[in-house]
Amino acid sequence: MLAAGLVALASRTAAQVASVCPTTDVCFKLNIPENTASSGNGDIFFQLSAPATYNWVALGQGSSMSGANIFVVYTAGNGNVTISPRLGTGHSMPQFNSDAQVALLEGSGVSNGKMVANVRCSSCNSWSGGSASFSGSNGNWIYATKQSGGAQDTTSQSANIDEHDNQSTFQWSYANAKGGNSVNPLVNAGSSGSGNTSGGSGGATTSCVPRQAGAVGTGTATKGTTTGGSSRATSTKSVDQDDDSSYGRSTTSPSGWTRPTARPTGNSWEGNDKRASLEERQTINYCDENDPSNTGFTPVASDGGDNSQKMLIAHGVLGALAFVIFFPAGAIAIRLASFTGVVWFHAAFQAFAYIVYIASFGLGVYIAGEEDYLSEAHPIIGIVVLVVLFFQPILGLLHHVMYKKHHAxxxxxxxxxxxxxxxxxLGIINGGLGLQLANDAPRAGYIAYGVIAGVVWLVWVAAIALGEKRRTRAAKDAHLANAGHPAAGHYAPKENGT
Structure with missing residues (x-):
């Protein structure tokens, strides 16, 4: 019994937990067990901690949102939290990943104004769209938060989430995260080594722990574990309950603690005397007791997300200008205007609109390639429209020449x-599809685009109908007057009746 206790204690001591805090309120912790570090794949453990008033907090594997393996945490209500594994698809809401093998462990929940999720991930070495090895010295990670909007308070793993208001990509050093084989190295444990994130040159370090007041959570190794319960401990000291006979999982609750919403798996304890003989009490270095200016977080290309967002906005604005303003305006002019040279004005104006669209198209192709959107309807329609419009100047010239020749x-x-x-x-419709694909515009934006584009389209159609009516009347008048056809072959109804 003593030997088993010493083995469990040694395993606990060897567990390395690296911590990074991008802000004073948001912290992440990581442990890569020895077996996982040596083989490159296997279970890893990480913790997300943020104010319970946040709408959500997320940690993800990858260098950008597209293709990332993302873990979103939000409150579930009644002191619990929900872990929602999702796959990043670019500038749209990540969708729930039912294939992810994650579990909330003890220590998860809401306490002292903080939501904390202690997570075991058994599928973090490979996912749809990416992979990772934990035998290297570091890895690319992303994080994001949504501070406004209030607590989610839902147990649904596929709940809708609003766009983040803070995000960054960072490189996490694994040097201080590797070690130990504890089944839950995160519960009530200070960092064994200081975590380090770097943008190539290294960063400051931190070894503090977000205050969680001994929260107790759920945990199983199967898919579908969604929520973790919370309770309040009576001491700021941690109680080590690892034991070989129970695989490190405590199935009893210390006095004053509530039971988790789902009991952790593992063999039961034979008696409280065994647990008592293995208690290891240690003082925890809480983050809120340290200087928050040195958090050990250095982002990699922190403006990448902003640049991507700027490109997305520019793509949408240029596309909308081309199809909602310029192309319809040029088409309306040739139907209703009657000044000399209106045909060449029409040609020049449509050529300008086409150049604007090419700029929008170029940005769109880049974004679609980066975010893996090329198979979506929006970029496909955009390509078709670009090809069709490429031939329009040639067809317009043929129309003009043949009309002059045949007078019809x-x-x-x-x-x-x-x-x-x-x-x-198609261009007007595709603008709406683009907004839907981006999925980051406010509802008012969808409504505004729909109303403006719809009104412009109706005005354009009315101009076509009026122009055709004028052309028919002019042709009839010319026939009655036995007048010849104009040589210019212009579209304008008052001049030529086309």
Whole structure:
């Protein structure tokens, strides 16, 4: 019995827990067990800690949101938290990943204004869209928070979450995270080594622990574990309960603690006297007792997310200008205007609109490639429209030449007219699909685009109908007057009746 206790205590002591705190309120911890570190794959343990008033906090593996293995934590209500594994897909809400093998462990819950999730991940070495090895010296991680909006208070792992208001990519050093084989090195344990994140040159370190007041949580190794309970401890000292006979899982609750919402797995204790003989009390170095200016967090390319967002906004604005303003305006002018040279004004204006769209298209292709969107309807329609519009100047020139020759519309005329109408309509619709794909615009943005684009499209269609009516009337008047067809072949109804 004494030998078993010494073995368990040695395992606990050897566990390395690295900590990083991007802000004074948000901290993450990581342990890579010895077996995982030596083989490169296996279980890892990490902790997320943030104010319980936050809408959510997330930690993810990867260098960008696209393709990242993300773990979102939010309050579940009644002092519990929910862990929601998700797959990053770029500038859209990450979707729940039912294949992830994660479990909340003891210590998870809400206490003293903090939500804490102690997580065991058994599938973090590989996921759909990426992989990671834990035998190296460091790894790329991302984090994000949503401070506003209030607590989620839901047990749904697929709950809708609003866009983050704070995020960054960072490189986490594994040097101080490797060691030990405890089944829960995070509960009530100070960092064995100071965590380090770097942007290539290293950063400051921290070995503090977010205050969690001995919260007790749930834990199983199977999929679908969603919530962890919380309770309040009566001491700021930790109680080590690891034991070989129970695989380190305590199945009894110390006096004054409430039971977890789901009992941890493992063999039961034979008696409280065994547990008492293995207690190890140690003083915890809480983060709120330290100088918050030195948190050991140095982001990698911290403005990358901002640049990506700027490109996304520029893509949307340029595309909207092209199809909601410029293309319809040029088409309306050729239908209703009658000044000399209106045809060349139309051609120049549509060419300008096409250049604006090319700029939007270039940004869109880059974003789609980075975020793996090329198979979505929005970029596919964008490519089709670009190709169609490329031939419009050629078709327009053929229409103009053939009209001058035959004094009537030809097949080239109808092809030019109808391809243009289809392209503009598709472009307007595709703008809405782009907003839907980005999934980060406020509801008012969707409504505003829909109303403005809809009104412009109706005005454009009305201009087409009015222009055709004028053309028909002009042709009839010309026939009655036995007048010849104009040589210019212009579209404008008052001049030529096209």
């Amino acid at each position: 519309r030809t097949a080239w005329s109808h092809l030019h007219l109808w391809l243009g109408r289809v392209a503009i309509t």
